[in-house]
Amino acid sequence: MSDNRDYIFGINQTELDRLEFQQSVWKNVTDDFFRRIKIQKGWKCLDVGAGPGFVTMDLSGLVGETGEVTALEPSEFYLNYLKEECRKKNIQNTQFIHGNLEDVKIENNYYDFIFMRWVIDFVPEPEKFLIKLLGSLKKGGMIAIEDYIYEGIALFPKGGAFDNISEVMKSYYNLQGGDLHFTAKVPSIFRKNNIELVEYKPVSLAGDMDSGVIEWAHKFFNVHLQLMADKKIITQKEADNLLEDWLKHRYDPETVFFSPVIVDITGLKIS
Ligand SMILES: C[S@@+](CC[C@H](N)C(=O)[O-])C[C@H]1O[C@@H](n2cnc3c(N)ncnc32)[C@H](O)[C@@H]1O
Numbered sequence: 001m002s003d004n005r006d007y008i009f010g011i012n013q014t015e016l017d018r019l020e021f022q023q024s025v026w027k028n029v030t031d032d033f034f035r036r037i038k039i040q041k042g043w044k045c046l047d048v049g050a051g052p053g054f055v056t057m058d059l060s061g062l063v064g065e066t067g068e069v070t071a072l073e074p075s076e077f078y079l080n081y082l083k084e085e086c087r088k089k090n091i092q093n094t095q096f097i098h099g100n101l102e103d104v105k106i107e108n109n110y111y112d113f114i115f116m117r118w119v120i121d122f123v124p125e126p127e128k129f130l131i132k133l134l135g136s137l138k139k140g141g142m143i144a145i146e147d148y149i150y151e152g153i154a155l156f157p158k159g160g161a162f163d164n165i166s167e168v169m170k171s172y173y174n175l176q177g178g179d180l181h182f183t184a185k186v187p188s189i190f191r192k193n194n195i196e197l198v199e200y201k202p203v204s205l206a207g208d209m210d211s212g213v214i215e216w217a218h219k220f221f222n223v224h225l226q227l228m229a230d231k232k233i234i235t236q237k238e239a240d241n242l243l244e245d246w247l248k249h250r251y252d253p254e255t256v257f258f259s260p261v262i263v264d265i266t267g268l269k270i271s
Contacts, residue, residue, distance in 0.1 A: 008122065008176050009224070011075045016052050018219045023054040025212040026262075029203050030055060030117060030146060033264045034062060036199065037144060042066040043112040048101055048133065049073060049119030053082030053094075059115065060091050072097040072104065101129060106136045117146040124177025127189055134193055137269045143195065145265040150180035152204055153260040160245035161238070165221075166260070168242070171233045172224070183263040195267035206258045214250065214257040221246050 009015055039045075041064040047056045050071035060069045071094060073079045079098055086094050097104055102125070114133050123129045137143055150169055155162045173180045187197050205213040221243070229239035249255040 007075065008172070008178070011077050014223065016078065016081060018223075019051050020054065021219055022216055025205070025216040027054075027058075029205070029262070029264075031058070033144065033146060034058075036264075037113070037142060037266060039063065039113060040067075044110060045069045045113040045115065046106070046111045046133075046136065047071050048114065048116040049122075050078070050082065051075070052078045053085065055115065055117060056082060056094060057085065057089070057091060059113075060086075060093050063093065065093060068093050068095060070095040070097055072099070072101060072106070074098070074100045101132060106132070108135055109138050111137055112141045114141070114143045115146075116144075119147070120145060121147045121150075121173060121180050121182050122176070122178045126179060126182045127185070130186070130189055131193060134195060134269065139269055139271060141269050142198070143267045143269070145183065145186060146262060147183050148180050148260050149183045149202070149263050150260045152258055154258040155246070155249050156256045156258075157249075157254060160248070161241040162245040162249070165242065168228065168234055168238075169260075172228055172231075175231060175233060183265060186263075186265050186267075190267045194269070194271050196270050197265070198268050199264060199266040201264045202261045203264060204259050204261050206256060208257075209251055209253060209255050211257070213259055214255070217257060217259070218246075218250055 039062045043063045044067065045059050045063060047059060047069060050056045050073045053071050056069050056071040063069060071079065071082055076098060079096055083096065097106070114137055120126050120129060133143060150166055153166055170180050187200060190197050207213045225239045225243045228234050229236045
């Protein structure tokens with residue numbers, strides 16, 4: 001199934017399963033971020049690029065019956081999954097917008113809280129994307145971004161093809177205009193648009209062969225290194241060497257894996 005040509009990692013059950021596993025590994029990081037933000041009952045929230053809505057559902061519990069959470073998502077497949085989960089769990093304070101943010105109409109000066117996790121680094125015009133969202137935020141509202149600054153990823157012991165993975169990943173995102181360093185531009189965009197930078201916090205996970213974080217990375221590289229070769233980002237030989245180095249480490253008790261850095265960014269709309 002493919003109903004969103006723009007999402008480079010694909011719209012299918014394998015990717016949905018990967019996103020679900022990803023949520024299980026990173027949920028604590030996002031929950032801590034939300035605790036620091038102090039999300040309030042009654043808030044109106046927008047979850048941009050919600051995917052299958054794992055965070056949408058968490059947010060809906062945090063804002064309670066008097067609040068509302070709108071999931072904005074271009075993939076009908078992911079949105080239908082979320083609608084069905086909300087029906088099964090009797091979650092009633094969610095709404096849905098189907099489409100790419102660039103193409104849909106969203107309310108002006110409406111939301112108390114706008115969130116996006118692993119979305120803005122994919123989009124071809126991220127500054128424009130962010131500015132559209134800022135228009136939709138109420139005065140006094142908060143915008144929160146959780147996304148990569150794709151540095152720090154490392155597989156120990158070092159010395160193999162995987163040492164170059166960060167450059168390879170940047171080329172993968174660039175293929176459709178994404179920027180894995182966009183989070184470094186956010187503070188200056190906030191400053192130009194009257195948004196106070198409340199938090200800018202790097203987070204990383206690390207673990208050995210039994211950790212969730214290495215399995216999270218495995219689910220990605222085991223599928224996507226070949227897709228990168230198919231899309232001519234790297235040669236078949238490079239993909240084979242990267243995968244060989246990855247698999248050599250994956251089940252080795254000597255291995256320690258570090259995730260790339262994710263940045264938790266919060267901005268407050270002051271006027
Ligand atoms: C890596 S997934 C993250 C899903 C979810 N935010 C999470 O953390 O589990 C990226 C999501 O962004 C969505 N997306 C991609 N481009 C988008 C755009 N231009 N506007 C809105 N959503 C977009 C994709 O369809 C996909 O569901």
